[in-house]
Amino acid sequence: MVVTAMVGAAVVGAQYVAGKAARDALFLANFDTSSLPSMVIATSMMSIALVVASSRRLVRVSPGTYVPVAFAASAILLLVEWGLTSTAPGLAARILYLQISGFGPLLGSGFWLIASERFDPHTAKKRFGQIAAAGTLGGLIAGLLAARVATLGDVGAMLPLVAALNLACAWQIRRLARAPDEWRRASGQPARTLKAAPAPATSGWRILAETPYLRNLAALVLVGTMAAIFLDQVFKTQVKAVLGPGASLGSFFALYYASTSLVTFVVQTWGSRIALEKLGLAAAAGAPSITLLAGSAASLLLPGFTSLVATRGSETVVRGSLYRAGYELFFTPVGPRDKRAVKSVIDVGFDRTGDIVGAGLIQSLLWLPQPRQTRVLLGIAMACSAVGLWVASRLRRGYLQSLERSLLNRAVELDLSEVEDLTTRTAMLRTLRFSQPSARPGGGSADAIAHAASTARTEAAYPEIPAIGALRSRDSERILAVLRGENGLSASLVPHVVPLLAWDPVAFEAVHALRTVAEERVGELTDALLDPNQEFAVRRRLARVFSVCVSQRAADGLLLGLEDLRFEVRFQCGRSLLAIAEKSPSVRIDQERVFAMVRKEVAVNSDVWTSRKLLDAADEGDTRSFLDELVRARASQSLAHVFTLLALVLPTEPLRIAFRGLHTSDQGLRGTALEYLEGALPSDIRERLWPFLEDRRTTRRTTRPSEELLADLLRSRESIAINLEQLRRRSGARPEDQAE
Numbered sequence: 001m002v003v004t005a006m007v008g009a010a011v012v013g014a015q016y017v018a019g020k021a022a023r024d025a026l027f028l029a030n031f032d033t034s035s036l037p038s039m040v041i042a043t044s045m046m047s048i049a050l051v052v053a054s055s056r057r058l059v060r061v062s063p064g065t066y067v068p069v070a071f072a073a074s075a076i077l078l079l080v081e082w083g084l085t086s087t088a089p090g091l092a093a094r095i096l097y098l099q100i101s102g103f104g105p106l107l108g109s110g111f112w113l114i115a116s117e118r119f120d121p122h123t124a125k126k127r128f129g130q131i132a133a134a135g136t137l138g139g140l141i142a143g144l145l146a147a148r149v150a151t152l153g154d155v156g157a158m159l160p161l162v163a164a165l166n167l168a169c170a171w172q173i174r175r176l177a178r179a180p181d182e183w184r185r186a187s188g189q190p191a192r193t194l195k196a197a198p199a200p201a202t203s204g205w206r207i208l209a210e211t212p213y214l215r216n217l218a219a220l221v222l223v224g225t226m227a228a229i230f231l232d233q234v235f236k237t238q239v240k241a242v243l244g245p246g247a248s249l250g251s252f253f254a255l256y257y258a259s260t261s262l263v264t265f266v267v268q269t270w271g272s273r274i275a276l277e278k279l280g281l282a283a284a285a286g287a288p289s290i291t292l293l294a295g296s297a298a299s300l301l302l303p304g305f306t307s308l309v310a311t312r313g314s315e316t317v318v319r320g321s322l323y324r325a326g327y328e329l330f331f332t333p334v335g336p337r338d339k340r341a342v343k344s345v346i347d348v349g350f351d352r353t354g355d356i357v358g359a360g361l362i363q364s365l366l367w368l369p370q371p372r373q374t375r376v377l378l379g380i381a382m383a384c385s386a387v388g389l390w391v392a393s394r395l396r397r398g399y400l401q402s403l404e405r406s407l408l409n410r411a412v413e414l415d416l417s418e419v420e421d422l423t424t425r426t427a428m429l430r431t432l433r434f435s436q437p438s439a440r441p442g443g444g445s446a447d448a449i450a451h452a453a454s455t456a457r458t459e460a461a462y463p464e465i466p467a468i469g470a471l472r473s474r475d476s477e478r479i480l481a482v483l484r485g486e487n488g489l490s491a492s493l494v495p496h497v498v499p500l501l502a503w504d505p506v507a508f509e510a511v512h513a514l515r516t517v518a519e520e521r522v523g524e525l526t527d528a529l530l531d532p533n534q535e536f537a538v539r540r541r542l543a544r545v546f547s548v549c550v551s552q553r554a555a556d557g558l559l560l561g562l563e564d565l566r567f568e569v570r571f572q573c574g575r576s577l578l579a580i581a582e583k584s585p586s587v588r589i590d591q592e593r594v595f596a597m598v599r600k601e602v603a604v605n606s607d608v609w610t611s612r613k614l615l616d617a618a619d620e621g622d623t624r625s626f627l628d629e630l631v632r633a634r635a636s637q638s639l640a641h642v643f644t645l646l647a648l649v650l651p652t653e654p655l656r657i658a659f660r661g662l663h664t665s666d667q668g669l670r671g672t673a674l675e676y677l678e679g680a681l682p683s684d685i686r687e688r689l690w691p692f693l694e695d696r697r698t699t700r701r702t703t704r705p706s707e708e709l710l711a712d713l714l715r716s717r718e719s720i721a722i723n724l725e726q727l728r729r730r731s732g733a734r735p736e737d738q739a740e
Contacts, residue, residue: 002131004172004175004176005115005131005176006131006134007134007172008111008115008169008172008173008175008176009111009115009131009132009134009135009138010134010135010137010138010141011138011165011168011169011172012107012108012111012135012138012169012173013134013135013136013137013138013139013142013261014138014139014141014142014165015107015142015162015165015166015168015169016100016104016107016108016139017138017139017140017142017143017146017257017258017261018142018143018145018146018158018161018162018165018254019099019100019104019162020100020104020253020257021143021146021147021158021250021253021254021256021257022096022100022146022158022159022162022250023096023097023100023101024236024249024253025158025249025250025252025253025254026085026089026092026093026096026156026250027039027093027094027096027097028236028239028240028249029089029093029249029250030089030090030093031090031093032240033233033236033237033240034366036233036236036359036362037233037359037360037362037363037366038359038363039094039097039098039101040101040229040355040356040358040359041355041356041359041360041363042098043097043098043101043102043355044102044352044353044355044356044359045352045356046098046102046103047101047102047103047105047106047348047352048348048349048352050102050103050106051106051348062177063110063114063177064114064173064174064177064178065177066110067107067110067111067114067173067177068169068170068171068173068174068177069170070103070106070107070110071107071166071167071169071170071173072166072167072170074099074103074107074166075163075164075166075167075170076163077095077099078096078099078159078160078162078163078166079159079160079163081095081096081099081159082156082159082160082163085156085159086156089156092156096159107169109347110173111169111173114173114176114177115131115176132268133265133268133269136261136264136265136268136320137261137265139257139258139261140258140261140262140265141258142161142165142258143254143255143256143257143258143259143261144254144255144258145161145254146158146161146250146254146258147250147251147254147255147258149161149250149254158250158254205345207342208342208345208346211342211398212398213330213394213395213397213398213399214330214342214346216391216394216395216398217285217327217330217346217395218345218346218350219350219391220285220388220391220392220395221346221347221350221351221354222350222351222353222354222357223354223384223385223387223388223391224288224289224319224323224354224384224385224388225350225351225353225354225355225358226354226357226358226361226381226384227288227289227292227358227380227381227382227384227385227388228288228292228315228319228358228381229354229355229358229359229362230358230361230362230377230378230380230381230384231292231295231296231311231312231315231377231378231381232312233362233377234299234308234374234377234378234381235308235309235311235312237370237373237374238305238308238309238374239252239253239305239309242305256309256313259313260313260316260317260320263313263317264316264317264320264321267317267318267321267322268320268321268325271321271322275287275322275325275326280396281326281329281330281395281396281399282326282392282393282395282396282399283326283392284322284323284325284326284327285323285326285327285330285392285395286388286389286392286393287318287319287322287323287326288315288318288319288322288323288385288388289385289386289388289389289392290385290389291311291314291315291318292311292315292381292382292385293382293385293386293389295307295310295311295312295314295315296311296378296379296381296382296385297382298310298311299311299378300375300378300379303371303374330395330399331343361380362377365377464490464492464493467482467485467490467493468492468493468496470482471493471496471497471500472496476505476506479500479506479509480506480509483497483500483506483509483510483512483513484509484513488513488516488517489513489514489516489517491521494514494517494521494524494525495524497510497513497514498510498514498525498528498534498538498542499535499538501514501537501538501541501542502535502537502538502541507537507541510541511541511544511545514542514545515545515547515548518545518546518548518549518554519548519549519550519551519554522546522549522551522553522554522557523553525542525545525546525557526553526554526556526557526560528542529542529543529546529557529558529560529561529569529573530557530560530561532565536566536568536569537615539561539564539566539569540566540568540569540572540615540616541572541616543558543561543569543572543573543575543576544572544575544576544616545576546558546573546576546577546580547575547576547579547580548579549576549580550580550583550584550587551580551584551587552586552587552588554580555577555580555581555584555587555588555589558573558574558576558577558580559573559577559589559593561573562574562577562597562645563597567612567637567638567641568614568615568616570601570641571614571637571640571641571644574641574644574645574648575644577589577648578644578647578648581648582652589648589649591649594645594646594648594649595649595682595685597645598642598645598646598685599684599685599688601638601641601642601645602642602685602688602689602692603688604638606691606692609636609638609692610636610638612636612637612638612641613637614637636692638692639662639692639693642689643655643659646681650680654676654680655680657673658673658676658677659673660673661673662674662693674693677689
């Protein structure tokens with residue numbers, strides 16, 4: 001599904017970039033730049049009307065149906081416009097401008113609406129960056145292709161290309177909308193249909209009125225859009241003056257949008273995350289204003305085509321990368337139901353209002369002669385950018401306060417390990433700190449008392465919040481207090497305890513605490529055990545937690561854990577699986593699967609076989625195995641693991657005696673053990689295992705009946721024990737060492 005979404009983003013980005021190139025080229029080929037302000041006003045009003053209409057429509061129609069149909073309709077309209085370019089090019093240019101500028105953003109928004117509802121929040125945070133990058137890359141390719149088409153034909157020749165891309169969008173988005181249902185049907189799960197979200201409980205305007213920092217964000221969008229439209233007017237006027245009407249406009253705009261897409265892709269990939277981590281949201285939000293201020297100043301000092309292209313391109317890149325990454329995060333404190341309402345008000349309402357106000361001001365200044373008009377428009381753009389910087393500087397404080405309240409009130413759920421930007425991480429850490437009684441603000445002021453009362457109510461309703469704060473504190477005393485709690489671990493605490501297995505000061509207690517809930521949380525623990533991104537220390541210690549389980553689910557999880565790349569994880573999975581099998585005879589373990597794992601273990605050279613060591617010693621909570629008495633004193637870890645696996649599918653008592661017999665100095669007893677193994681093991685395993693047993697005899701198939709071998713082996717039990725005790729005394733080893 002991720003690949004489907006990435007392909008969908010690529011074609012959506014491609015059609016939008018190619019459409020913008022065709023829009024600008026066709027319009028400027030037929031009209032003067034003085035006509036741009038009136039078109040911007042018209043498209044803004046049309047866009048607002050379309051948003052209202054589509055929002056109502058989505059209440060009744062699934063986005064998975066509505067959005068592909070809209071793309072298909074857009075493709076048909078593009079073909080109609082292509083036909084008009086030869087008979088009524090002016091009309092075609094106006095309709096195309098309204099379509100691309102008014103309808104185009106809604107099509108892209110529809111794609112992201114479907115994507116956001118098709119991915120769970122955890123997957124979305126990991127994959128949306130890749131999906132967005134695919135969209136930018138698609139725009140780059142489309143820009144280069146459009147430039148080639150414009151070179152070979154006239155400006156209108158780009159329209160069939162854009163129409164084909166719209167049809168591809170309709171098909172790919174329909175696939176994305178249906179992809180999870182096909183997966184669910186294949187796996188036997190019920191299909192889930194996309195439905196429009198229920199109407200928000202509160203209007204977007206009311207949320208805006210009650211949230212000061214969102215009002216500042218709306219003001220930033222308003223003045224930022226105004227600044228951008230002033231710069232855009234100057235930019236397109238200069239392009240028209242230098243290139244004139246004709247096919248060269250199509251090539252220029254196609255290459256311009258392709259270049260900005262490429263740079264935006266690079267900045268998105270390598271710069272956005274660093275900027276968010278180091279500078280925070282306010283700096284990212286103010287980045288376009290800084291860029292426009294500096295670029296406009298440079299254009300006034302060094303006027304000309306090159307400086308204006310560089311300024312407009314830089315502002316576009318920063319707005320599409322740094323600003324966009326920070327802007328979306330400003331809606332984190334808003335609950336899911338209210339987010340859609342207030343976001344549409346800011347995204348569309350204030351953005352289009354900025355277009356309308358800016359275009360109106362431009363229209364009132366068109367009487368000014370050049371180059372004075374350019375200087376005045378750049379000056380107004382700089383003034384708007386300065387206001388935008390001031391508004392951006394006010395965003396951080398309000399955002400932090402709103403996020404802290406939302407976290408404490410459980411309006412939003414966040415995972416600190418997944419938060420990238422500095423501002424949100426700071427808010428979360430402050431929230432966790434203030435949720436502790438020792439960290440509450442002091443003093444007797446009304447605010448302090450109100451804060452203490454609110455915190456007390458929150459802790460009473462959600463007692464796990466202080467515990468989560470303690471588990472993340474890296475304070476071993478606070479962590480141990482939670483792990484040793486009388487009530488055990490709740491479901492919400494388990495994900496925060498698992499990472500503590502990697503921290504030695506509390507790892508033992510973490511293992512013990514997880515064992516108390518292991519059977520209840522076996523699914524969650526299995527996911528962590530099988531996650532290759534988990535630390536090695538977490539996986540090897542988590543495998544020991546399963547030793548107290550008795551269910552088939554736990555056994556199945558450990559069988560999968562036996563395929564881990566690290567030996568100690570496999571070793572501990574084998575021990576825990578044997579403990580489950582001994583306690584629960586009803587647990588099913590496939591013999592051929594176990595033999596296949598044994599074959600993998602013995603398919604190594606002698607250096608690897610002898611070098612395998614364990615980092616963790618056993619503790620009193622571990623289930624004892626028949627291998628423990630020899631595993632540290634004489635037996636290799638590799639051989640012990642192989643015998644653990646064999647004990648899952650072969651009779652345990654004879655295998656235990658054979659394992660002990662292999663470590664005696666009596667060649668007769670050792671020979672009996674080897675002869676039993678010759679008859680019990682498959683031939684290919686026996687041939688690979690024999691060199692590690694240091695047996696110099698020629699491997700041969702025994703002719704003695706298996707019943708006779710087994711009886712002989714069982715009679716040797718006491719002799720083996722006496723021989724091992726003599727070896728122990730001779731080496732001076734203590735019994736307790738052997739038992740470890």
